[in-house]
Amino acid sequence: MNCRWPHPGPAPHGLYLITPDEADTARLLARTAPLLVAGAAWLQYRNKRAGDALRHEQASALQELCLQASVPLIVNDEVRLAKAVGAAGVHLGEDDGDIAAARAMLGTDAIIGSSCYDQLALAEAAVAAGADYVAFGAFFPTRSKSGTRHADPRLLGEAASLGVPRVAIGGITPDNARSLAEAGADLVAVISGVYDAADPVAAVHAYRRSFL
Incomplete structure (x- = not known):
């Protein structure tokens, strides 16, 4: 794939780590810091159970952590929160707002991603x-999201012509991640496969090896 990546540095590759619904900010930071050092390519802040104040507190703290580790922070769903904390970008689902509007608010340097589920047309x-x-x-x-749609790995290959990085998500483990990388995924997005692992740092390394 001739990847169109208009941002500094190489196009992303490897583990796209997503935070769990953690209510304790200090614990969230303590759990996340070693995972960034271990080699997560990106971090997405996602907390569906938190109120506005807690989300702002956690996103701000994670942004500082990510700056120290030189890992881009992507905020799930909330464009205004991403702008408020100076995050690298935002990830939008199909009901989370307009990409062009997000670009206008966040600027040309922002990383904006889109959930496309099981549909090439959405991508x-x-x-x-x-x-x-x-x-x-x-x-x-x-287990992270109810009512998910099932995507066929062949979709990753079909999306190669779009020329942008392709992220695979949903139930990905170190054992099945390689099959998605071979199908065309540039990144695998993971929550519980890392945060709930017996050794989260070892899990990060295992996911990264899927791309070697």
Whole structure:
């Protein structure tokens, strides 16, 4: 794939780590810091159970952590929160707002991603609107999100012509991540596969090896 990546540094590759619904900010930071050092390519802040004040507190703290580790922080769903904390970008689902509006608010340097589920047409529309990456899934059963749509790994290859990084999400483990990398995923997005692992740092390394 001739990847269109208009941001500093190489296009992303490897583990796209997503935070769990953690109410304790200090614990969230303590759990996350070693994972960034271990080699997560990106970090997405996602907490569906937190109120506005806690989300702002956690996103601000994670942004500082990510700056120290030189890891981009992507905020799930909330464009205004991403702007408020100076995050690298935002990830939008199909009901989370307009890509062009997010670009206007966050600027040309922001990384904007779009959930495309099991549909190439959604990815085509997202890229046409200015998305920097597209995410497909769920590829495997997942506990992190109810009512997920199932995506076929062949979709990753079909999306190669879009010229942007492709993210695979949904039930991904170190054992099945390589199959998605071989199908065309540039990143695998993971929550419980890392945070709930017996050794989260070892899990980060295992996911990274899937791309070697």
